[in-house]
Amino acid sequence: MQKWLISLEKDQARRERFFAQPDTADFKVFSAKNTLQESWENLTALFDLDKFKQRYGRAVTKGEVGCTLSHLAVYHMIADDPRLAQDDYCLVCEDDALFNQDFQSHINHLLTEKPRADVMLVGQSKIEQFDASELEMTYPTTFACCAKRIANSSFYYAYPYKNYFAGTVAYLIKKSAAQVFIHQLQQGQRPFWLADDFILFGRDFCLDIMVVRPLLAIENPALVSNLEANRGSLPHHLWQKWLKYPLKKWLAIQRNWQVKG
Numbered sequence: 001m002q003k004w005l006i007s008l009e010k011d012q013a014r015r016e017r018f019f020a021q022p023d024t025a026d027f028k029v030f031s032a033k034n035t036l037q038e039s040w041e042n043l044t045a046l047f048d049l050d051k052f053k054q055r056y057g058r059a060v061t062k063g064e065v066g067c068t069l070s071h072l073a074v075y076h077m078i079a080d081d082p083r084l085a086q087d088d089y090c091l092v093c094e095d096d097a098l099f100n101q102d103f104q105s106h107i108n109h110l111l112t113e114k115p116r117a118d119v120m121l122v123g124q125s126k127i128e129q130f131d132a133s134e135l136e137m138t139y140p141t142t143f144a145c146c147a148k149r150i151a152n153s154s155f156y157y158a159y160p161y162k163n164y165f166a167g168t169v170a171y172l173i174k175k176s177a178a179q180v181f182i183h184q185l186q187q188g189q190r191p192f193w194l195a196d197d198f199i200l201f202g203r204d205f206c207l208d209i210m211v212v213r214p215l216l217a218i219e220n221p222a223l224v225s226n227l228e229a230n231r232g233s234l235p236h237h238l239w240q241k242w243l244k245y246p247l248k249k250w251l252a253i254q255r256n257w258q259v260k261g
Helices: 012-019 040-044 049-056 062-079 103-112 133-138 175-186 198-203 226-231 238-260
Strands: 002-007 028-031 089-094 097-099 119-121 156-158 170-174 209-213 217-219
Touching: 002 012, 002 062, 028 062, 040 049, 062 089, 062 175, 119 198, 133 238, 170 175, 198 209
Parallel strands: 002 028, 002 089, 119 209
Antiparallel strands: 089 170, 097 217, 119 170, 156 209
């Protein structure tokens, strides 16, 4: 399995921390697009700023443009690699990824089960723990006993109640899915999306997206995301999540049952 690490050239300390983890020696490093010093005029030629604003209701940041362009560049290399079969997964991570214990072993067992998903979200951004209850409250899946269990572990994979912005800290993507992105660009369309807009990727690109629970990777709490420092984050109210949770859980159960059926 190909493994890609997306990292800004300047972030040597982050890479050293990443490669200090087990089973990371075989990652290929892709030097992320550093767009912070680029002019907006230059970025407009590479990224559709107006269409981004239409979709998200705000202006894009330069860091977000660089993030999207970096992931697309990796997809180009995956899509063009003749050694990869259409259903082969590649692992894409960012340099702030912190892996759960026995990460590679769980990934290996997951791959032997040949899941149907085009994209498998094995990590999550802005989460402090691998089994954080906040994630279940906000984006629940079906009951663990009804999900697809990863062999020899307590991990499972399933559909969340809906696709969502999960970050791009760690995920598996099939070569065929990478080609879907490249096809969008070959139609003369400039990218206009956030790198983690899995809502768009599921609805408009028709990609099948599943998640792993508990998480196999999170953003390293010892690091501050380059993107997050650039754009900030919105607070969430716990009581609002509890009120919405029962309906979300029911929707997740229905979604997984319909696909299973």
